Amino acid sequence: MAKLADAPDLGSGGVTPVEVRVLSPAFFRMTNWNPTTWQEAQTTQQPHYADSEAMDRAVEALSKLPPLVSSWEIETLKSQLADAANGKRFLLQAGDCAERFTDCTPERITGQLKVLLQMSLALVHSTKRRVIRVGRLAGQYAKPRSSDTETIDGVTLPSYRGDLVNDIAFSELARTPNPNRLLRGFERSAMTVNFVRALIDGGFADLHHPEYWDLGFVDHSPKASEYQAIIASIAESLRFMETLAGESIGAINRVEFFTSHEGLHLHYEQAQTRQVPRRDGWYDLSCHFPWIGARTTDLDGGHIEFFRGIANPVGVKVGTHEVEMEKLLDVLHPNNEPGRLTLIHRYGEKKVEGELPKLIDAVQATGKQVLFVCDPMHGNTQRTASGIKTRNFDSILSELEQSIDIHKKMGSSLGGVHVEVCGQNVTECTGGARGLDEAGLGDSYETLVDPRLNYEQSIELAMLIGQKLG
Ligand code: PEP
Ligand code: CO
Numbered sequence: 001m002a003k004l005a006d007a008p009d010l011g012s013g014g015v016t017p018v019e020v021r022v023l024s025p026a027f028f029r030m031t032n033w034n035p036t037t038w039q040e041a042q043t044t045q046q047p048h049y050a051d052s053e054a055m056d057r058a059v060e061a062l063s064k065l066p067p068l069v070s071s072w073e074i075e076t077l078k079s080q081l082a083d084a085a086n087g088k089r090f091l092l093q094a095g096d097c098a099e100r101f102t103d104c105t106p107e108r109i110t111g112q113l114k115v116l117l118q119m120s121l122a123l124v125h126s127t128k129r130r131v132i133r134v135g136r137l138a139g140q141y142a143k144p145r146s147s148d149t150e151t152i153d154g155v156t157l158p159s160y161r162g163d164l165v166n167d168i169a170f171s172e173l174a175r176t177p178n179p180n181r182l183l184r185g186f187e188r189s190a191m192t193v194n195f196v197r198a199l200i201d202g203g204f205a206d207l208h209h210p211e212y213w214d215l216g217f218v219d220h221s222p223k224a225s226e227y228q229a230i231i232a233s234i235a236e237s238l239r240f241m242e243t244l245a246g247e248s249i250g251a252i253n254r255v256e257f258f259t260s261h262e263g264l265h266l267h268y269e270q271a272q273t274r275q276v277p278r279r280d281g282w283y284d285l286s287c288h289f290p291w292i293g294a295r296t297t298d299l300d301g302g303h304i305e306f307f308r309g310i311a312n313p314v315g316v317k318v319g320t321h322e323v324e325m326e327k328l329l330d331v332l333h334p335n336n337e338p339g340r341l342t343l344i345h346r347y348g349e350k351k352v353e354g355e356l357p358k359l360i361d362a363v364q365a366t367g368k369q370v371l372f373v374c375d376p377m378h379g380n381t382q383r384t385a386s387g388i389k390t391r392n393f394d395s396i397l398s399e400l401e402q403s404i405d406i407h408k409k410m411g412s413s414l415g416g417v418h419v420e421v422c423g424q425n426v427t428e429c430t431g432g433a434r435g436l437d438e439a440g441l442g443d444s445y446e447t448l449v450d451p452r453l454n455y456e457q458s459i460e461l462a463m464l465i466g467q468k469l470g
Contacts, residue, residue, distance in 0.1 A: 033308065038266050038270070040305075041304075046265065048148075048177065051179070054180075055182075055267065059179075059182070059271045063271040067272055067285030068272070068285060068287065069287060071276045071279050071311070074283055074312050076256075077134075077288045078313040078337075078338075079339055085369050085415055087129075087415070089130045090123055091132045093135075093289075093419070094135065094417075094419045095140060096422065097420045100163055101163045106195065108423070109137075109192055110199065111422070111424055112135060113199060113257070115423040116133050116257075116421075118455075121234060122459060123462050123469075125233060125234060126467055127469045132416075134257075134258045134260045135196075138192035139261040141162045141188075142161060143160070144262070144296065160448070163181065164182060186268075186286075189287075200255070205255045207255065208235070210235070222433040222434065258289060259287040260290065261287050262290070263284065263303070263307065263314075264293055266303065273310060281311035283312060289313055289315060289342075291317060292307055294320040295320065295321065299331065313339050313340055313342065314342070315342040315344050316328065316332065316341070317345075318345050319378070325359065336367075341368075343363070344374070344418050345359060345373070345403070346418075348379025348395075349376075349380055349395045357410060363412075364410075374400055374416075374418065376400045377418075380396055381450060381451070388441050389451055390428065390429060390438070392430045393429055393432040393457055400461075400465055401468055419453060419458070420452040422455065422458075424454065424455065427443045428447050428451030428452050428453075429457060432453075432456060
């Protein structure tokens with residue numbers, strides 16, 4: 001991919017028509033792309049800032065700050081995702097539905113890291129595949145909403161769009177989109193990334209010490225002994241390999257960790273999108289793996305326009321809106337670059353059987369390779385009789401199990417899972433080994449947007465999918 005600066009001037013005669021014809025369509029399109037071209041497209045789900053100059057100033061300030069991740073890490077992740085598409089690794093993408101600014105605390109961050117590490121151990125153990133750990137973390141601050149406004153007791157205010165935009169409190173001041181939040185969100189993302197890196201570099205994620213990641217799970221869960229057995233067996237394998245090697249094996253002491261969020265707020269993403277020395281293309285350096293939400297997949301929309309130009313591996317949620325797959329792949333995955341595109345399907349347990357085969361067929365018809373991942377959360381949200389948003393553990397598991405079977409039957413494979421989890425003992429989803437029922441939802445229901453699996457449910461899910469895949 002050529003850098004914009006090196007691109008021939010197609011309009012004014014720098015290149016003859018004959019040369020233009022031999023350029024690939026992808027190259028031709030890239031000459032018309034830069035991090036702001038999305039602004040010319042119809043873009044949904046963006047907040048309305050009354051003071052657009054203040055917004056411009058915030059974007060300008062953001063664009064001068066150092067990035068959160070590097071292009072080296074992004075390329076490493078891309079090659080690991082390519083391995084996952086080939087069945088050699090498995091992607092675990094997990095974290096909050098919406099991070100809150102108040103979640104930027106050591107307890108919360110270690111909680112999320114621990115739950116991801118524990119889930120990944122369960123998956124490694126049974127799938128015998130290396131697991132790529134990607135957090136919905138360090139920037140998952142912007143949320144799509146079904147309506148621009150919310151009305152309570154006759155008062156209508158802008159909807160809450162995530163802490164990056166406004167505050168959940170129902171007052172005019174709190175709900176007015178505030179551009180300074182873009183900077184506050186970026187800073188919290190930086191602090192989160194910094195702490196995660198320090199923990200990992202300092203040995204917290206050392207596979208010899210999984211006890212560092214204990215969440216209290218072992219004390220009282222019905223699944224505790226199963227988890228302990230997994231830990232013991234991994235420790236045993238490590239010792240065995242180290243005995244063979246005669247020393248500790250550096251590369252497996254530490255795990256790697258990547259960050260992701262929905263690339264929804266395009267001014268925010270634009271501000272962190274840079275060209276880097278000695279590499280072609282543009283990188284969105286706000287996280288390693290941004291994804292396009294299910295509501296913003298319109299082929300002519302600003303999100304597709306923005307994402308087509310960045311070199312990161314990208315995800316696309318599929319399930320609520322009709323997507324013309326061939327065209328989508330043409331725009332986002334023109335060169336069939338290994339690891340570039342992940343399709344995250346989220347149909348729900350009742351629809352997956354009818355819809356997933358059509359998706360797989362449509363992708364197979366293009367001859368291109370993508371990584372298929374199942375998000376078993378967003379198609380299974382329900383409300384209880386008293387109006388509480390919840391999800392049931394068995395529905396989540398059922399969508400995952402059906403997905404694994406459907407892929408297998410069609411000569412495809414499920415290469416990962418995308419879930420909303422919490423490292424605390426919240427009560428937001430029903431079911432699981434402890435049989436949380438609707439009456440128990442009120443005990444510790446915290447989420448601002450979607451219900452998450454608590455740590456026991458998360459680890460149980462990882463053990464069950466591992467068994468199904470193993
Ligand atoms: C989400 O991942 O929190 C979300 C809003 O998902 P989707 O775009 O699939 O609805
Ligand atoms: Co969600």
